[in-house]
Amino acid sequence: MPRAEVGTPKYLANKMKSKGLQRLRWYCQVCQKQCRDANGFKCHIQSEAHLRQMLVVGENAGRHxxxxxxxxxxxxxxxxxxxxxxxxxxxxxxxxxxxxxxxxxxxxxxxxxxxxxxxxxxxxxxxxxxxxxxxxxxxxxxDNTPKALEKQEAALKKERSTMSDEQRERLLIAEQIERAKAEEEEQVASGSGSSGSPPPVEEGLKREDGAEKVVLSLSTKRIAATTTAPSVGLKLNANPLKANPLKRPNIFKTTASGSTPSTSSGTKRPVPPQSAAERLIFEDQERKRRKMERDAA
The missing domain is CATH 1.10.10.2030 (DNA/RNA-binding protein Kin17, conserved domain)
Incomplete structure (x- = not known):
């Protein structure tokens, strides 16, 4: 049966009957035709026009x-x-x-x-x-439009300008924590995808049982300034300002006054010098002492 011509009573009657929402299962999107009942939809899909449209759609159904x-x-x-x-x-x-x-x-x-x-x-x-x-x-x-993004950015700038330093710092720390969590999740996901081994767990610093204790002391230790006297037995002057640099010390006097170890006979002998010059002086002194003892005897 052919379609009713536009403007005819039959056409108007069909329009009045099809007014409003119909069943979606009786709608043909290819032909853009809405059927009022199951019988009408069955007759439509068996029509020649619908079959021609389905052949066109079947050539590339995915694109349609x-x-x-x-x-x-x-x-x-x-x-x-x-x-x-x-x-x-x-x-x-x-x-x-x-x-x-x-x-x-x-x-x-x-x-x-x-x-x-x-x-x-x-x-x-x-x-x-x-x-x-x-x-x-x-x-x-x-809303991802440019105007909305600009409006959000302006509102964010205004909010940050009125925000106190403490609140701004807290917000920055929260953003850093979220960014670190996201990076950690990405690393875990990439590690689980590349290899089956679990990611390494940070254990921190561990102290062994037999390790030696490390003690830190902040107190300063006073180092006693000790002056070692020469082996010849020379006396150092306590006050260097009073010392006369032109006056030479008496070697014989200092040697005689030096401490000498006691021998078996009870006489004290000076300690032999160490250097060659001191040894010569010591021998000369011993020779003069023996000569004085012979003269006295």
Missing amino acids: IADYSSQFQHDFVQLLSRRFGTKRVKANTVYQEFIQDKHHQHMNSTRWVTLTEFVKHLGRTGVARVDETEKGWFLAWI
Whole structure:
């Protein structure tokens, strides 16, 4: 039976009957035709026009499904951004407003079978923030437009300018902690993917049982300044300012007054000198002493 011509009573009657939302399972996206019942949809898919369209779509079905999916996502996100903005709203509420348009892109022609899968896809791609509750799935649109980013940056600068130094430092420390956690998770993920060995665990410093104790003392030790007298037995002057550099010491006097070890006969003998010059002086002194003893005898 041919279609009713535009403007005829039959055409108007069909339009009045098809007014409002019909069953999605009786809608043909390829031909963009909405059927009112199962019998009408069965007759449509057996028609020659529908079969020709299906042959065209069958040549590259993946491309047509991808086009339908992108168009559906574009229209859905456009409604979400204009109608609700960045507010958190129930996903089914947005979908009910989306399908109120009779000529909207139907979901049965996309690669998503259910609304839940489509909402999860929006969350994975970063288009919206998605969370699941007992009442169902909720989503909030993420505004990534340049104007919104500039507005957020200006608000952040204003907030940081009014923020105190302590609050700014706490915020900076929190950001550094989050960045360190993210880097650690990435390192763990890369290490687990490359090799099965677990990452090394930092044990810190360990002290052995037999290790020697290290003692640190901050007190200063006084070093006694000791002067060693020469082996000849010369007396050093305690006050160097009073000493006369032109006056030479009497070697014989200092040698005679020096301490000598006691012999078996009770007489004290001087300690033999160490150097060659002192030895000659000592021998000369001994020779004169023996001569004086002989003269006295």
